Amino acid sequence: MGSTSSTLLKIPNAEVLMQETGFSPAHIIRLHDRFKALDKEGRGYLCPQDFGAIKELAMNPIGDRIIGAFFSPGKETVDFSTFVKILAHFRPVDKDRPKEPNSPEPINSRSNKLKFAFQLYDQDKDGKISRDELLKVLRAMLGMQVTEEQLESIADRTIQEADLDRDEAISFEEFRKSLEKVNIDHKMSIRFLR
């Protein structure tokens, strides 16, 4: 594991990161420690293999998709600032912090959280969850218990539920509408990132 604890000074552009993500210095330091621990060869960036080494993540049925979310298309590596920015999606929304009128939308806003979830489904990045894409996720999550026909009918039904414009796919707008009543702030937040 990380031999020496990081300090803020060692982390490149920590100030900017804190500004963008809303993390406290303690969080940044802790995440940097973790980043270094994952980055076993000390290259300063992470490869998919580094994530794959996390044992629990290997058991996660949609783990590979989540790992994939860290890597922007075409890239094989992720550096620290991207790493933090991805994790910032899961920072709980803080109500007391005054909202500056002209500040950009924070990373942990509702729609950004939803976007993150959406892109896990939408693997071909066409802005729509097609039936096949949905089926893949469902197959991973439901596991062995359900037969292929059932999976298909569940997928059909799910699409049909959300599909407002009848194009047999779920666009982001439809995705958001279907989850209108769900408390995303609650469900997509990790307490210790507060």
Added chain:
Amino acid sequence: MFFAQQKSMMAFLQQFALLALLIVFITSCKAETLEGDSVEVGHNYSSKSSATEHTSTSINDSTDGHAPSEISTLPIVTWKWHHIETPYLVALWILTCWLCKLVCELNHNVTSVFPESGLLIILGFILGGIVWGADKAQTFKLIPTNFFYYLLPQIILDASYCMPNKLFFSNLGAILIHAIIGTCWNAATVGISLWACYEGGAMGTLNIGFLQFMLFGALISAVDPVAVIAVFEEVHVNEVLYILVFGESLLNDGVTVVLYNVFDAFVSLGGPKINAAEIIKGIVSFFVVAFGGSFLGVVFAILISMLTRITKNVQVIEAGFIIVLGYLSYLTAEMLSLSAILSITFCGVCCQKYINANMDEKSVTTLRYTLKVMANGSETMIFVFLGVSAIDKNIWVWNTGFILLTILFVVVFRFIGVFFLNWVLNQSRLIPIDITDQFVMAYGGLRGAVAYGLAALLDEKKIPEKNLMLGTTLIVVYFTVILQGITMKPLVQWLKVKKATNSDLTLNGKMNNRAFEHILTAMEDICGRMGDNWWTRHWKYFEDRHVCWLLMKSDAKKHRDPIFGAFHKLNLEDATKYVTEGECKGSLSFIRNYESTSVDFKKKLALQYADIDNVPVTSVMKNSIPSVSLDIHEQDRKSTPDDLSAHHLLDQHLYKSRRNNCPTYSRNHYNTSENPDEMQEIFQRTMRSRTESFNSPKMGFNPVKKLSKHPNKDSTHKLNGKPADPHRTHPYGDGDFEISAASASSGEIAGHFHRRSTNTHGAGVDNPAFIPEIDTSPPMRNPPWQTETGNNAAVAPSQRAQGRMPWTPTNLRHLAPQRMRTRSTDSIVTADASLDEKAPEEKPGKHHTRL
């Protein structure tokens, strides 16, 4: 409006007169017994009248009842009051209490302002007054033994069995802190401050020591789940607040009883003997009793779950096992002097998931409803008896200072405790508890029957001022239940407390919930920290590996899956809607009419079910609603040989059973217009069958049919207030018509179909019962036809059937518009619920099952 009000007033008065009569009857019965006893056996009157409750007289009965005097001749009938006295009185009282509930529910204007529990208590006052007036003594009281052994267990079992499991366990920390620390805080502060005030001279001279004050503090800090549920069920607050209040009140009872026992022991030990060792013992005993009780409950939950794995062959009594074992867990804990309430609570909470998966869906429904009946019944009795018990001169010892200070301290310290604990909890909560929620939580600290039961348990020898405590407890109970109960609803509205959002069950929601869980756990893993999800996930893992293997049928596992469960439920909902809608419009007639169709239909169904539930889940899926209603017809059909007379018999049967339903269905709405129509229908039907028997072409009376039907249809459109758009209101009828027109090959068949479609038009509103009969009679009487129509129909309606089948994956596209339409019509139906009886029938059921 005025008339309606007066009517309900009349009903109210009637009911009330009935109640009063009943009470007079009961008391006179009782009085008769007393006199009879004193005359016949020379029994000691005074000891008898001090028998505290009706059941306690049973000891005497066994001796008196079986003392037949010598008989000179064979009696034909004899008066055997003594044989049945006790159960008779118990049954009469139960009836009376339930009638009270009926009276309360008569006028909704009152119940919307006044909580039902408060009304019941007030009715109890009146009943008690009648008893008092007749007997000059309070012969009926709520005695603690009956309360704790016969009335309370089922309420707790019901509450814990219906507890939203996930919500409960995810808030368990907060609930436990409130239940344990909060209760101790309340008990201690109320006790100490009362004692301080007493020492300060606020109450005059009383024979109460410090320990007695503490004991009183312990019993008065019991927040009563019965009262809390009764009030909070009427106010739909958000789920977190609900679970906090509800869970706290449930666990808090157990804690209170434990505290009470510890202090009771201290009181009997006496002040001087108490030293540090005894106090430490007391604390240890507190934890042993509380956690031992909970542990025992979990053990019983495991037993129940394992038992339900093998009860498949005795489905009839399956539900009974849970009730009996739950009760046994209560009694066992009581026997071991562990906390019985905590035991039965944890038993219910822990086993619910597994037994719901293991048991047949019907048994689950049975269990739910049985528990609800028992719990609501005894809840009603408790409240009524809380009122009745008050009308007793003996228990009232007035001490203004003591009573007022108790109320003040109870309320104030409750507020302080709740706010402080919530402040502590909010430091680490992801979603902090709002200040308004905290206020409602504190305000929802209603005291109830548990406090009263504990107060009645006090030993007069040890506590000379028992009656003062009992009276004060009653006043606190009335104060909180009635006053706070009334103000709760306006308060919740005024504070704008977040209400419960009734989110629809959607597959998207379930699926994304699952996805979010996975994402969060993955993120926690990446961050390398153990968060909340770490625990839930590892518990799930452990549960899947070991617990389910032990407690759950292997084939029941899949049904636990929320996504699949949602899918299943949605399908069931669709199917029910489909069937009910079909019944409304009479369009399901094709299932019954065309044998070949329904066989086709059935095949399709079987295929789908085979796909969906993968066969092993036999009982759960096969007995679900749609397959039942369809299956029964199907089985009936199969069992009857294919000869005409049997078929005819079946149809007659179908017709009759439905006709029996029909009057209740429609009479309310079409009081005057319906009945003549019905008569006319019957007349026409018989006329037609006669004409049919002559084998004459049926086109002859077709116009007649139309004439009689169409005015009817128009009028009903007006009545219903629905748009007179045939495509909306009678989608099946029209579809039917098109298909029949398209597939018509001969004039005869076309005519037949044509008539059929007109029938379905009318049937949507007036009388679905007649359609099957009308339709089936021609093919029956005419064998050559039957084959003809049969062949054609096999194609036409089956296509339609497949098109409308909600669970057919290949036909989901057809489903989409249909679902939309169902929704829209449904909303209309529920909007004018008084017009359609189906809606009110369906809603409460749903409500209950989602509890």
